[in-house]
Amino acid sequence: MDENDLVRRIRAKARRRGSRDLVMGIGDDCAIFHPPGASEDWLLTTDLVIEDVHFRRDWHPAAGVGYRVLARGLSDIAAMGGAPRYCLLSLALAPWTDARWVNNFFRGFLDLARRHQTVLAGGDLARAAKLTCDIVLCGSAPRGRALRRDGARPGDHIYVSGVLGGSSLGLRTRRGKAWKVHLRPEPRLALGRHLAKTLKATAAMDLSDGLSLDLRRLCLASGVAASLDREPPVFPGATIADALDGGEDYELLFTLPPLAKPPASFQGVSLTRIGVIRKGKPGAVELLGRPLQPRGWDHFRGM
Amino acid sequence: MDENDLVRRIRAKARRRGSRDLVMGIGDDCAIFHPPGASEDWLLTTDLVIEDVHFRRDWHPAAGVGYRVLARGLSDIAAMGGAPRYCLLSLALAPWTDARWVNNFFRGFLDLARRHQTVLAGGDLARAAKLTCDIVLCGSAPRGRALRRDGARPGDHIYVSGVLGGSSLGLRTRRGKAWKVHLRPEPRLALGRHLAKTLKATAAMDLSDGLSLDLRRLCLASGVAASLDREPPVFPGATIADALDGGEDYELLFTLPPLAKPPASFQGVSLTRIGVIRKGKPGAVELLGRPLQPRGWDHFRGM
Numbered sequence: 001m002d003e004n005d006l007v008r009r010i011r012a013k014a015r016r017r018g019s020r021d022l023v024m025g026i027g028d029d030c031a032i033f034h035p036p037g038a039s040e041d042w043l044l045t046t047d048l049v050i051e052d053v054h055f056r057r058d059w060h061p062a063a064g065v066g067y068r069v070l071a072r073g074l075s076d077i078a079a080m081g082g083a084p085r086y087c088l089l090s091l092a093l094a095p096w097t098d099a100r101w102v103n104n105f106f107r108g109f110l111d112l113a114r115r116h117q118t119v120l121a122g123g124d125l126a127r128a129a130k131l132t133c134d135i136v137l138c139g140s141a142p143r144g145r146a147l148r149r150d151g152a153r154p155g156d157h158i159y160v161s162g163v164l165g166g167s168s169l170g171l172r173t174r175r176g177k178a179w180k181v182h183l184r185p186e187p188r189l190a191l192g193r194h195l196a197k198t199l200k201a202t203a204a205m206d207l208s209d210g211l212s213l214d215l216r217r218l219c220l221a222s223g224v225a226a227s228l229d230r231e232p233p234v235f236p237g238a239t240i241a242d243a244l245d246g247g248e249d250y251e252l253l254f255t256l257p258p259l260a261k262p263p264a265s266f267q268g269v270s271l272t273r274i275g276v277i278r279k280g281k282p283g284a285v286e287l288l289g290r291p292l293q294p295r296g297w298d299h300f301r302g303m
Numbered sequence: 304m305d306e307n308d309l310v311r312r313i314r315a316k317a318r319r320r321g322s323r324d325l326v327m328g329i330g331d332d333c334a335i336f337h338p339p340g341a342s343e344d345w346l347l348t349t350d351l352v353i354e355d356v357h358f359r360r361d362w363h364p365a366a367g368v369g370y371r372v373l374a375r376g377l378s379d380i381a382a383m384g385g386a387p388r389y390c391l392l393s394l395a396l397a398p399w400t401d402a403r404w405v406n407n408f409f410r411g412f413l414d415l416a417r418r419h420q421t422v423l424a425g426g427d428l429a430r431a432a433k434l435t436c437d438i439v440l441c442g443s444a445p446r447g448r449a450l451r452r453d454g455a456r457p458g459d460h461i462y463v464s465g466v467l468g469g470s471s472l473g474l475r476t477r478r479g480k481a482w483k484v485h486l487r488p489e490p491r492l493a494l495g496r497h498l499a500k501t502l503k504a505t506a507a508m509d510l511s512d513g514l515s516l517d518l519r520r521l522c523l524a525s526g527v528a529a530s531l532d533r534e535p536p537v538f539p540g541a542t543i544a545d546a547l548d549g550g551e552d553y554e555l556l557f558t559l560p561p562l563a564k565p566p567a568s569f570q571g572v573s574l575t576r577i578g579v580i581r582k583g584k585p586g587a588v589e590l591l592g593r594p595l596q597p598r599g600w601d602h603f604r605g606m
Contacts, residue, residue, distance in 0.1 A: 022422055042345075050395060053431050
């Protein structure tokens with residue numbers, strides 16, 4: 001059972017009866033709602049961050065953990081082309097956490113929140129053996145215009161923002177620029193909105209679990225296959241495996257109609273065409289003519 | 304540092320700049336939003352449920368864990384007089400969880416969701432050493448009419464629904480009716496809406512951490528004191544300590560204006576007047592003329 005299988009099983013059980021305001025449910029970066037009368041659609045997403053699963057306390061400084069918890073949620077809003085509005089934080093402190101750690105955690109968290117006009121509006125507090133966070137992000141998007149994973153069509157071109165593999169390299173070496181991008185990934189919020197509004201992207205998602213796995217998910221959702229005719233841009237010093245299979249880069253993966261002419265970069269972030277969507281077995285991805293195995297981060301592989 | 308202190312410190316740091324749609328932020332059972340143009344207010348709440356903190360796998364059957372996770376979120380919506388609409392579930396499975404456990408967990412969860420027309424619209428999946436859930440509930444309430452903790456005024460009468468201490472007794476004995484109410488607490492959703500719409504309650508919250516602690520929180524939020532002139536109704540077989548300090552009863556604690564004449568019960572659930580709100584040191588609570596110490600469940604006492 002892998003994560004895709006588990007999600008499919010849960011979705012099959014969670015029928016959507018009586019959910020007339022639900023535009024998109026299980027299976028994308030955010031759920032999409034249309035509250036009756038509202039001028040915009042609303043986005044909602046939740047993500048876990050757990051000690052010794054998503055971070056290590058002897059490696060990750062408290063402010064970096066706080067930053068990364070919020071960035072993880074913001075990146076899901078970016079992937080939908082939305083604007084973040086509110087967040088809720090569930091936080092279970094561990095026996096080792098002291099007031100200083102908590103203060104630094106909230107400094108990293110709230111600095112990023114302010115930068116993106118995101119208001120911490122509530123949450124839950126508990127204690128547990130391992131420090132545990134769950135971030136809930138609530139955002140808005142122009143009505144019917146949120147970007148989704150399921151809109152890619154044969155002939156669309158496939159793009160990634162930025163360079164990949166930096167976070168994976170940073171986690172391995174814990175120094176230099178790679179460690180910095182691991183600790184402070186930049187959620188691509190302005191780019192997400194530009195993709196939705198101006199570039200008319202047909203599909204998008206954020207690269208949280210690695211290109212090889214996430215592109216497979218986008219293709220599964222859209223019922224299409226993909227051919228990559230070049231390797232993605234690689235973070236200086238990282239390997240191609242870091243770039244293909246390393247998670248937590250939080251760049252955007254998106255598809256544009258065949259005739260779109262995107263700029264080479266947006267606000268200093270490169271936009272690189274790496275391949276094309278094609279008909280074929282849903283979820284099948286090729287790189288330079290060979291099958292690309294989904295080796296990204298899947299908690300449930302081999303379960 | 305207790306939970307109230309920690310919440311106060313976080314709230315002081317989380318300023319609300321740029322949050323014109325946020326009706327109520329940190330400090331109540333739910334955050335309250337008014338999306339531009341929407342015909343209703345929206346409620347959002349999140350709650351953690353962690354193995355060996357909130358349940359034990361050798362005591363709690365999987366379906367009961369699933370039920371209780373959702374009930375915890377639904378009860379927060381009930382406390383605001385709202386109607387549940389959508390939920391998101393973050394779930395980290397532990398090494399010991401197998402497909403059968405997961406199926407039973409979702410059976411308990413989704414049976415309750417269907418009963419309250421609540422649609423599972425998304426979430427996150429991970430693995431961790433301990434089974435970890437975070438439930439996100441999204442509900443709606445008539446505009447400006449959600450019940451809050453901060454509206455109690457001197458002279459208001461204090462009420463509780465049902466009988467208290469059953470969950471605490473059930474957790475201790477793990478048999479009989481008490482164990483059943485521990486495993487399947489009934490979120491008081493219809494009562495919450497009745498309190499908001501018909502009885503015009505001035506304040507309300509759910510009893511998740513015990514009457515002695517939760518009444519103190521309601522008084523702190525409202526800037527008032529409270530005198531209880533009788534003990535609350537006690538679950539058969541439970542002690543008065545179970546009823547005063549035991550958590551997870553998920554009954555409603557609420558205040559009504561002095562002249563209100565509520566029925567003795569609503570849909571078979573008793574409504575019992577136990578005291579009166581008075582001026583005084585905010586958060587001070589007396590029972591039969593003596594100070595009532597807040598001994599309910601506080602993860603952070605003595606931290």
